[in-house]
Amino acid sequence: MCLVCIAFASWVLKTANPQVGDAWKAVLLANVSALSAIRYLRKYVKIEAAASERKLYLTAPSES
Template sequence: MCLVCIAFASWVLKTANPQVGDAWKAVLLANVSALSAIRYLRKYVKIEAAAGEKKLNYPALTDS
């Protein structure tokens, strides 16, 4: 999902015509897409880190 948003933002910026007065809309859309992708990625990393930490806190019981 993150890569799709970043690719879309990149495409919008490449295809925007800077001579047109509505170019700010394309830039705004690209920025919102990129920020959404970054927020999603940060949330995913936090969830993965919490899951990894949880596994470390509960080691498997073994016969000694």
């Protein structure tokens, strides 16, 4: 999903006509899409790190 948002943002910026007065809408849409993708990736990385840490903790040999 993130790659789709980033690709869409890139496409919007490439196809926007800078001479048109509404170009700011395309830039805004691209920025919102990119920020959404970044937020999703950060959340995903945090979840994966927590899961990896839990797995490491559970598989570590206990000292008795």
